[in-house]
Amino acid sequence: xxxxxxxxxxxxxxxxxxxxxxxxxxxxxxxxxxxxxxxxxxxxxxxxxxxxxxxxxxxxxxxxxxxxxxxxxxxxxxxxxxxxxxxxxxxxxxxxxxxxxxxxxxxxxxxx
Amino acid sequence: xxxxxxxxxxxxxxxxxxxxxxxxxxxxxxxxxxxxxxxxxxxxxxxxxxxxxxxxxxxxxxxxxxxxxxxxxxxxxxxxxxxxxxxxxxxxxxxxxxxxxxxxxxxxxxx
Numbered sequence: 001x002x003x004x005x006x007x008x009x010x011x012x013x014x015x016x017x018x019x020x021x022x023x024x025x026x027x028x029x030x031x032x033x034x035x036x037x038x039x040x041x042x043x044x045x046x047x048x049x050x051x052x053x054x055x056x057x058x059x060x061x062x063x064x065x066x067x068x069x070x071x072x073x074x075x076x077x078x079x080x081x082x083x084x085x086x087x088x089x090x091x092x093x094x095x096x097x098x099x100x101x102x103x104x105x106x107x108x109x110x111x112x
Numbered sequence: 113x114x115x116x117x118x119x120x121x122x123x124x125x126x127x128x129x130x131x132x133x134x135x136x137x138x139x140x141x142x143x144x145x146x147x148x149x150x151x152x153x154x155x156x157x158x159x160x161x162x163x164x165x166x167x168x169x170x171x172x173x174x175x176x177x178x179x180x181x182x183x184x185x186x187x188x189x190x191x192x193x194x195x196x197x198x199x200x201x202x203x204x205x206x207x208x209x210x211x212x213x214x215x216x217x218x219x220x221x222x223x
Contacts, residue, residue, distance in 0.1 A: 004155075033211065042116075042201070042215040043156075050209055058210060059113075090155060097209055098143040098163065103155040 002026050006091050006104035013081040013111045021076040021107050023091030029102075031094045032074040033058070034066065036087040037106075043090065049074055050097070081111045114139045114206050118214035125192055126222050133187040133217045135202035140180045143205040147176050147187050150199045150216070159200075160187070192221045 007022045025032065033048035045058030049068040063085060065077040074093075078085060091104040115138040125131050135145070144163045148156040160169045160176040162185065168177040175188040185202055201216040 031209070035213075040215065043203075043213040045210055045212075048209060056209065092156075097205055100158045100161050101146060101148075101156075101203075101211070102158065103148075105155045 004091055004093055004102050004104035006089075006107050008107060009105070010108045011110070013078075013109065015081060015083060015111060017081050019078050019081065021078075021089055021091075021109075023074045023076065023104060024072050025074075025091075025093040025102070026072065027093065027095070027102065028071060029093035029095050030071070031097050031099075032068065033092050033101075034064070034074070034076045035090045035092065036060065036085075037090060038087050046076065046089075078109075081109075083111050085109065086111045114142075114204055114210075114212040116202060116204055116212045116214040118200075118202060118217050120217060121215070122218040122220075124220040124222060127192060127194060129192050129221075130188070130190050131192055131219075133189070133200050133219070135185040135187070135214055137183045137185075137204050137212070139204075139206060140183055141207055142180065143207075145176075145178050145185045146203050146205070147174075147185075148201045148203065150201060156201065189219075192219075194221045194223050197221050 004025045034046040035043040047066040049055045089107045092101045094101045146161045147159045162178040173190040199216040203213040
C-alpha cells in the first residue's frame with residue numbers, strides 16, 4: 001500500500017493564480033480531510049469528507065474548494081491564491097472518524 | 113469549539129530519562145484522543161489512539177493516558193533516546209466530524 005500520497009511536494013504561485021493540490025489514498029478509507037499547518041497555529045482543518053459525494057467545511061474553509069467523486073481521491077482547489085495561503089498542506093484519511101488517522105507527506109505552498 | 117493545549121512547547125532532556133508530555137482539551141465530548149509524531153519537514157505519524165471509553169494505550173516505550181473528566185491526556189516516554197527527538201502533537205476527534213490539534217511539544221533528547 002502506498003498509503004496517503006500528495007502532489008506536488010512544493011509549489012510557488014503568484015497572487016490570483018489557481019491550482020489544485022492532489023490527495024489520494026489506497027486504503028479504502030471513508031474519511032478524508034485537508035489541514036494547513038502554520039507556525040504557532042498548529043494544524044487547522046480546512047475541509048473534510050465522510051464518503052464519496054459528501055464534503056463539509058472545517059475551521060478555515062474560505063478560499064478553498066473540495067470535491068469527492070471517488071473514495072480514493074480528495075483534491076483541494078485554491079480558487080485565487082493569496083499570500084495568506086502560504087502554508088504547508090496535509091491530507092489525511094481514516095477508515096472511520098474514530099479510527100487512526102494517516103497523513104500524507106505534505107505540500108509546501110508559497111504564494112508571492 | 114474545542115481548544116487543545118500542549119505544555120511545554122519545547123522540552124530538552126538527557127538520553128535515558130523518562131518524560132511526560134501533556135495535552136489538555138476544553139470539550140470532553142470526544143470520540144478519541146490521538147498522539148502523533150512529526151519529524152522536521154515530514155508528515156505526521158500516528159503513535160497511539162485512545163478511544164473515549166479507554167483510559168490508556170501502550171506501544172513499546174510509549175504509554176498514553178486519557179482522563180476525559182479533567183480534559184487531560186499524557187504521553188509517557190520511557191528511557192528516551194536521541195531518535196525520539198521530534199515534535200509530538202495530540203488531537204481530539206469531536207462531534208461534527210472534526211479534529212482539533214494542539215500546537216505540539218518539540219522534544220530534544222541529548223546524547
